[in-house]
Amino acid sequence: MLKITEILMDYEKEQTGMDHMPQLGWKLESDGRNIQQEAYELDIALDQDFCDCVYRSGKVMENASAQIMVKNISLKSMTKYFVRVKVWAGKEESCWAETFFVTGILNTQEWKALFITAENDEDAANSKGTYVRKDFCVNGKVKEAFVCTTALGLYNFYINGKKVGQDELTPGWTSYRKHLCYQTYEVTDCLKQGENAMGAILAAGWYKGKMGFDGLANTRNHYGDRTAFLARMAVRYEDGREEIFVTDTSWTGEDAPVIFAEIYDGEVYDARKEIPGWAEPGSNGGNWRAVSAVDYDMNVLTAQGSGKVREMDEVPAKRIFTTPEGDTVIDFGQNMTGHIRVHARGKAGDVIELHCFEVLDAKGNVYLDNLRGAKEAMKYTFAREEEISYAPSFTFMGFQYAKIVSFPGKPEVENFTAYTLHTKMEKTGSFECSNQDLNQLAHNILWGLKGNFVDVPTDCPQRNERLGWTGDAQIFCRTACFLMNTYSFYRKWLRDVEADQTPEGGVAHVVPDIITGNTGADWLLQQGSHSAAAWADVAVINPWTMYLTYGDKEILRLQYQSMKGWIDFMKDHSVDYIWNYKLQFGDWVALDAEEGSYFGATPNDLTCTAYFAYSTQLFVKIAEILGRTEDVKAYSELHKKIVEKFQKTFFDRNGVMTAQTQTAHIVALYFGLVPEKYREKTVNGLLKLLDKEDGHLVTGFVGTPYFCHALSQNGHVKEAYDLLLKDDFPSWLYQVKMGATTVWEHWDGIKPDGTMWSPDMNSFNHYAYGAIGEWMVRVAAGIEIDEKNPGYKHTVIYPRFGGNLGWLKAEYKSVYGPVKAFWEDQGEKAVLHVSVPANTTATICLDRAKKVTEADGLEFIQCEGYMKAETGSGDYRFVFEK
Template sequence: MPQWSASGIVPDDDFAGAPLLRREFELEPGHGPVARAVLFATAHGVFEAFVNGVPVSTDVLSPGWSSYQWRLRYCEWDVTQLLTPTSVLGLALGNGWYRGRLTWLGARALYGSELGAFAQLEITFADGHRQLVVTDRSWSAGPSAVLTNDLYDGQTIDARRACEDWHRPGFESAEWTTVHETEFDTALLTPYVGPPVRRIMELPVVRSWTSPAGKTLVDFGQNLVGWLRIQVTGRRGDQIVVRHAEVLEHDELGIRPLRTAAATDRFILSGGQDVFEPTLTFHGFRYAEIDGWPGEFDPTSVTAVVVSSELRRIGGFSCSDDLLNQLHANAVWATRGNFLDVPTDCPQRDERLGWTGDIAAYAPSAAYLFDVEGFLRDWLLDLSAEQRAADGLVAFVIPDALKLAGGPGSFPPPESTAIWSDAAVWVPWALWQAYGDLGVLSDQFDSMAAHVRRVECLLSPTGLWDTGFQFGDWLDPTAPPDDPVAAKADNGVVATACLYRSASLVAEAARLLGRDEQDHFDRLARRTRQAFHDHYVSADGTITSDAVTCYALAIVFDLLDDSVRQRAGDRLAALVAEGGHHIQTGFAGTPYVTDALTMTGHLDTAYRLLLQTECPSWLYPVTMGATTIWERWDSMLPDGTINPGQMTSFNHYALGAVIDWMHRTIGGLAPLEPGYSRVLIAPQPGGGLTWAKASLESPHGRLAVSWTCDDDVLRAIIDIPDGVEAVVRLPGRDELVVAAGRHEL
């Protein structure tokens, strides 16, 4: 981190929430050529930086969204090659998360009312001399071509106002004004831990047509997150209006799930050839309605730009069932779309918040698909900061915008809640298992322990966590559309099971780190397990509320003694069969139900549950054309109408957590030790599958399993990188330990 000399600056005119800032400077003479020039910059709002009109990077929406009260990330870019003897350093600002609309409560400017910037350019010459160019009162501010910008509502760009001259030396304009310095706490500045947000790929229009209402609609064939880039020539002052949505309903754009988010961009033409790209917003969409196009619509002039945190894809899976392959692809796209600087619930409506329950359920799946270690460790730093300020409470969302918006809306006042608050423990544990860096447990241990200690204070005299509000098995498919918390699974059973898991994991983390707290959390885990048995488990293995989720959690979290575990597994399988092998779980049970069935000898039942295509099921959305994971099992009804509940999203990864089971059980690739230094190769074919492949770029190198099943003979090809030992368990043969190399078995 540099020694800061810059000041925070704010333009004297807000310029419609999208001001430009510039500083012209000359390189100091007599020191030879520039050896290195590094720009450090951040903003209250979002920003893009330029040197002499050239973008300094491909990053967008920087510095992203962190808990700004405690952490403001800064960017660092090498700009050596962009400097000239007289140069212009420019910054373009937008509202972003800092001052734009956040939450469904309609709140704006939660973090501050003024947009501002902070930048420091450090130039080192060949003789070692250093020159600084910093934000201060010498800068000037002026208008951009952006008339409005908001993450939820979209962006308006007036190409008639576009001007590139502000990048050039000697520029002057009567529209430009001065800036003033503002209080800026440099102690909050922190480098990025995770990756920046960038344009990831581009998709063309695959179909365009005129709707029954006479609207021009385009389909990109994939539900995605980003914006449109449009190239167009038309009459000066004419306006093109673009509205975005994930689905169609009655052959028109299905906008009801957006709630109050306008998700609309407006482009005002200059009269010449224009290229519009609204980089101060983002939308979740597959379809767009385009109004006002001059002349005959040209679909080749419209491109969807996919935007996400830049994550390296590391895990792969495919098999002989095309529906399962599409389900897996849907999870990949849902992860990509919702991992936009923070792990969000959804990317399209008036929400887009870092809900803790979603990532608690999904972290193992995400950590296999992409290298998310830096991304989630950055988010966990925000979680810790928010938690310290709330006496150990892990909020419903991180960053905690609900707190700043005046409360949690229709939910009760925040208190620790199972799964959601358990993200403080489960997410770092998932990263430790996936990547093998003990540093994540060391960095997060105080946060992990603080969560469990707070829950310990909420327990009933019975030792159960059966008090207060719980999301429980959120979005159980049997719950009414307007009451997603009304699950069949008893909230106390769910919460107490989650406490046992968290206490056990914190105890294990303490052991690994050599922390004295191990005994305390071990004792709490034992007491919790005993209380669970005493109050919730009958001698015949029946668990209170007799719900699929309760059995799944009890089995996978190891809450049951051997004497009842198998009976509980048998009851779970019976419930699944009685339900016609349809899904009966929500956020709590869905990640674990197939594992619980597999662990208790009901592999065939697990496959029948996975391969069900009728609603509710994992594959029903696939049969309905889904290209991402849905928030509800029936976000779209069989007749093609949208679920009547006021809350539904078509890009919501949590219920896709079953892919973790697919990787480990179908693909047969699982860690035996953190970071895959020792692996288990144990494919368990079923469901009529004839082949499957799983691969992972692990911290030690590429792991891969490929198997085929023909005439009851399973053939597997296994690739193990150097330094890794694999335990191989194939049906019908003894366990085998193999070292690095390729093995055909």
Template sequence: MKRKLLFFAFFLMANLSMAQLKLQQLKTENRVNPIGIDAEKPRFSWVLSTDKKNVLQTAYEIQVKKGKETIWSSGKVASSSSIFNSYGGSQLPSNTRFTWQVRAWDNQGQTSEWVTASFQTALNKTDWKAKWINSGFANDTVNGVVPMFRKSFETKKKITNATAFVTARGLYEIQFNGKRMGDAYLAPGWTSYNKHLQYQAYDVTNLLNVGKNAIGATLGSGWYRTRLAWVHQQNIYGKETVLLFQLELTYADGSKETVISDNSWKVAESDITYAEIYNGETIDARKRIANWTSVGFNDSNWKNAVEKTFPIDYINASVNEPIKKHESFKPVKVFKATNGETILDFGQNLVGWVTLTAQGKAGDKITLSHFEMMDKFGNPYFTNLRSAKAQATYILSGNGKDFFEPHFTFFGFRYVRVEGIEGKINPEDFTAYALYSDMEQTGSFETSNTLVNQLQKNIQWGQKGNFLDVPTDCPQRDERLGWTGDAEVFSRTASYNFNANQFFAKWLKDVTADQYPNGAVPHVIPDVLKATGFGQPMQAAGWGDAGIIIPYNVFVAFGDKQVLEDQYATMKKSVEYIRNEAKNDLWNTGFQFADWLSYRVDDSKGMIGMKSAITDNYLVAQCFYAYSVQLMINTAKVLGKNDDVKDYESLLAKVKKQFQHEYMTTSGRLISETQTAYILALQFDMLPEALRPQAVERLVSNIKSYDYHLTTGFLGTPFLNPVLSRFGRNDVAYKLLLQDTYPSWLYPIKTHGATTIWERWDSMKSDSTFQDPGMTSFNHYAYGAVGDWMYRNIAGIDTKEFDGAGYKAITIKPQLGGELTYAKGSLKTNHGLVSSAWKIENGKLLWDVEIPANSTATLTFPTKKLTSITEGGTSIKATPSGTLDVGSGKYAFVMDI
């Protein structure tokens, strides 16, 4: 009996432990244990974890401590909010480490244990003592040498905390005592440098010694003064690169010391003799100076740095993740091109660089030329790079093996041409590294169709390569700019694949910084096209309204209301620009990109008999005008701006009325008989409700006339499948998705083995010739916006807006089709993991769903045989419309199909 009682007690304790409410993934300002937080009221988030179903948080308590002292306590707050809960105490001192702890209560009588995390505040503006320093070298120019700086200092006491605060007008890398500081690359990233500049904070305590120490820094041109865009403009933000460095030391006895950049730093030329974003980098190993960042190095022959008087009042601590190294690749193939050149194939179109280990005579030069595609004759294709050389040039020292790695450039490539190595190439000497912003990958998606799975991989790789601190259009040619239209159409897909919350929050600060006084948002952000014809104070539909669409998408995907609050003034100015440009509420003026790169008959010889699919520019503009106004209504509702809600509701009615008057016949036919015209009109409810069914039929008829091929461009494509699914033509949406001949999503994969999304539907044609080399990128994520539909319709995962934003209130509505036998998708949300996986087996549909704690979901069953539904062997009663409201937990449904 005693043994039975002991066993029962053990069993009971084990089950209680399993059911115990736990808190995980604590974040401050969306980051884990961050340092360098300059938010006045930091926001705290956590994820509830439990094995029980239907769990909701009912209350929480947060305490913030400085050392052992509690400086603020929220008390027990009756709330289900587990994300973005703001600090409510007195002003936090700068450069101070805090811990915070949280516990929560749920609706099932469970109380979590206290869980602890930390954060460290940034510097106040008045804390900066550092001076901007420059090399003072005459040859330190945009096409000149890369300088290296050095500073020795001594500590005589035990260090308990050392934080380095660093930025540059240019790009920097730092070492302490011969070891690299941090794992960020191309820091401080790309911003509108003269208006918005971020600095980074690093914990360097473990890199310092008690006694003598040495700091080394290299300073590259980067985006700051390298040439940008196709007009060869350079020194856009300034001609002189400068470094700003401040090291804050705290000793065991509580005393503090500061080491700053000033003219006591020494400077010399590095072994990097040239570094430029488009052209690449040259490293001369003969010029390497051994141990120059180590203690004891003799820098008596080095010159003193020169202090400069640039402002610091506009700099702020980084809010986003830095660029880091991620996947590495060895060549999957080494071969000779038809012309005899040696080629490395890394098997994946990626963005980053290649490291090399080589040995030879002093002065021997090895050149790596990066490119994306081989041409039909078996030779490397460089023409689409335009004027970008995209080369890494390495000059050997002659002193044994040399290791080379770029520092202040990057390349978009799959292939590398190798010149300068005699004899057989050893592939082990080469490693390619992918560089991109260090966002957490949150989404996964898979189906029974291997081509669709490759499409998903291509979408994600397109995002990786082009989310390099700024959402760029392409990473390889002489462009690589933050085109607003590309970012706008892809923003929701981006937010499934990765946690892009902070990435976009940072970029949107530059949208605000570069917005024209008249409210127009430039075509690219940061705005480097002022010297071109695109540099006018004008806004194009689908591009400039990224300043409205992206903040709203960020709010919906992540539940981050702060982004809407921060951007609201910018959003208003943007929509007011359109209102001022419009005549009687009709936006039919100014330059428009319209449905960029839609199908034209001269695009390919493979579709004889097809007609062009060019949509009227201003029809597109009017639709996006309505879209922007609708999002302003939504945003004003979220922020409680009731007067604005009424104003924009009135405006929206006028905008739609003018659309119907100008672009639609009384029977509902549009002046442009294109897929995009009907897609946009249906997506944004531009047509009277009674005329929408026949508009759907016209759309479907158009698609059928192209033998189930899409003909849409950048603005029509994202909404093509969502519109079809919304209006009951999921069958057509699947046919478009699974189409594998040109033009389609799968054509590049099936015909040419694409590993990223292309800029054009036929960047490479069926006969293996290329589209217009002036604008043919093989890594261009815009058409990957179909990923949004794949997550939301095939896997079925979505979130309700307003009170349910950020997957607090979830909807899961998978729509089967395309002869898929299974599909599964998952998403790490701010509330936890959401997943939906279905498969067809022996005439049954098996559907597994997971809903995170502190969330609820409305499920829509993908069957009409509602009485057949069971969960865990128990019959489930859905509503007549096939829905069921559930709480958190894991569910395994079985049903007839």
């Protein structure tokens, strides 16, 4: 049976608030094999019955089921569009599958609204919350209603006393002066005939709150010094009328019961300051005052159809215990990012106060030093005797534990439930094997992603930093794209990468960039705020990775000038094709660094030039994909010259690398910079350096992500597994053995004796080294993208056995459907199960196979070290001797 299981719009199942016609795609399911779509039919309409169609494709004789670009369609603002698709494959015809999307505001001039604030100039130094509100009248029976909202700061929007939508921390963090997202909601069911009210609670957030880290003195008001709210509501009546309601100076404002809210320091809520019914019509409580307008460039507003932050996981408290120092502490059993919801009964004036933190010290006491200046506190004061349920709205914490400072009565685990907060992304990848430590590592990698993908890819979620460091985002991108549907997340953030580029094309260390022009007393950042190799290369590597994962050329088109600008920046600042520039992080926090230094031993000239070559090579591929023939020619020549210079500079006359570090050998091998005649010597050099460390890595941010790849790509799968499975310091599994539930910033964040690495930079939720997840999927599980047919249109399934694993399985939910690999190693015999989605093909490779005893209808041919076969879609099982 042939059926469409999902329709995707810009790779998401839901899109509310689009400012463009989304790309369309669909997933097919069939119980047959070798299913190839032969044709499709696509309709788009203004009604669910598809009588009022704005687009009819007719029967299109194509097998494309992704990246369908509908052209010549004129969309209207704040309108719901219904979509339906059916397909044909062989003699089968599917039923119609349906979905819908909603547009936002397609023309800036349509807003006709003002950013309004209840704050004044004196509020620049505070972090209080404010209300803004307005009564309005609905004059007739409502057919449909939509609202577009955003803020300078954070906001929650209400109609008739109820919060609209489930989003949190809206509108997120962008380079506000150049790019600000707005959210769109359907509010038909929120309205009633007659009198209504709408309003918002505003807080400082990233916009005017304290942001930075110690060296930046946690400065505030990076983008402005007054919070403000913007809204436009379109109400359409059954009789055909439309009425527009907007924010303007007729609204009123008042202080909210959120008397303090900051990203780093938490939230203080005083229920005694609540105004009952403040967002309901006719409210007469409070001392409401006139609001004022805030000037803002409306042209930087963009619609956000998906990819907003939500409460995602519910994590009940596991235990409450008393520390040796006498503190009462809640343990949630999992390091996470989010907030705690407290259910409690108290009386007027009672206070609930919790301080969140990540780990206990060696003696089992509360450990706060690694939070640096961050408070991570929440405080609630009761207005009256009652039972309450409270969670902070305008902050987030990185924590596993919470110290109870005050609580009415005896706290029980039932009083506390944690909720993770991160961008709403579908989980697309899974990994499991016979080694429980590796399973825990896979868990830690996933939770590291959850903890740091809070609207932007932060480095850490707990201390007074939480910035969008580009290096972390770059090295983890391939792993992230496997684990979660990150398309909307990265597409939004990459817009800010481009927005914050220098006129020359330099790429900021952190995006959004709050460092440039604000380095404060930080000794490191005074040397430069942008354009570090491996960090700035995010401008090229992340769009390329998204293209591989989704098969999406659109992201390449959108980011093309940004990518080109970055390559040109390196070219213009290189000297005879050796690239280096101001502050370089190099192989950051590598263990071969000098005592007391964060900088690894690999020379910056080498790492910078290696990335110069790598990004240029990727850019050539991208230019070729997009048909930019002039750029293909020019940058191919540039790449050739960089490689030649690299080889002349960093290999001596005997073919030995001049830098005798693990990372130097790794990047040379993985980036294709080794002269072929020296490849074996370079591989052996890496093996010697590995052996010198008793099989341990001493690499940092640059070398670690590619170490296992450099080994396995050069015939040393065993050594790659050995490296992965080390469980003493330094190794991935050392952290697992020490009880980690996320990935740490440092290999020995907690030392074997329980003492800590230096508290100034010791995050226990720092996803960067989780980049090993990419190797676990691409090599151990063997699920590999075919670069010539990306998006898993053609998949190479080639799992490598090793590590004494008895079995291993992984699955990825591609834009075409699930790709699965499950292998069992039975000694001289092995079994491989695979699933290939409909409308795709695959190459199946059997590692070390000598004879296939059960081929499941496929014809395998012998290759060096493996056997392979080509196949179409379906579920298969193979048994072979090795």
